[in-house]
Amino acid sequence: MSMPFEPFSYIGILAMALVTVCLRMTGYWIVGRFPLTPRFRRALEALPLALFAATIIPLAVKGGPAGWIATPIVAVAMLLTGKEAIALLVGVAVATIVRANGL
């Protein structure tokens, strides 16, 4: 597939990259501009758990039955085996089976 050179396509990619790299750096930078009070520190220490939850729960709920069934199974597989690779494999397998059955 040979396409004519499209400079705008590269400009679009560069714009996405610039925005994304800035986002990756600004949070870290901003936090450094403020004194780390005990309360602020507690918020930052809780942030990862809150960010995990804020991503997992809506995605799993909106993913339909595959999300509702497979996501808790990933947690169980992780508790039983302690291996992320196995937990991820089980999650994808369960989701594939649920979706293959038209749910």
Place this chain on the structure above:
Amino acid sequence: MSTNPRLRTAHIPITARAAREGARMCLPYVPGFFIMGAAVGTFAAQKGLTLAEAVIMNALVCAAAAQMVALQMWPGEWNWLHVLAVAGVAFMVNMRFVLSGASLRPWLAPAPAGFVYPVLGVLTDQAWAASIRYNAEGGRDFGFVAGASIFLWLVWIAASLPGYFIGALIADPRVYGLDLLIAFTFMATLTPILRRSRDYLPFVVGGAVALAVSLVLDGFWFIPAGAVAGALAAAIVGPRR
């Protein structure tokens, strides 16, 4: 790994050994990266991107979800509004990185900025999650973050090649539950952290607020909304011990 992560010291170690450990801890994510790479590659090929464009996009943007959403609206005929639109998608989908970066500051603050910022530039969800788990288990070495981030960045670039050519095999990522892959990855990383810390408040508040926002607002606002709410709840309620 016996150091208390809450202990503040003037220096943190930066070793190659921790970098290797970071890369090794991210090995379980490699198959998922290649499968996501195939999904992204499919859209790239369908939208007429050249192989060079697809590789450069993976290398510079390095964010699967944002790339997928942007590629679904990738225009054939460009103008500046389209540039603004794809940059807007990158902003919306990747806002969470502001928070993941912020959460690393208390740990990484003593490390030289010249090391930290380049690594943050290629930080992925998985590298962040592995680093948070390492730190929760007492690890303090910045090398871990660098090793995990750079390793997964290289994997994502490599994933663009087979993805572009054989991506058509995965025409619909939903069939294999790939729309849920990030939820699975975070669930797998979170489980041992939560079991260890027994700190359920930010999880419950963050999840509930995010779910409520996701039902009301389109887009990805639910992630920053829930994350900030969960962190604020923990700050207001105060120490558990």
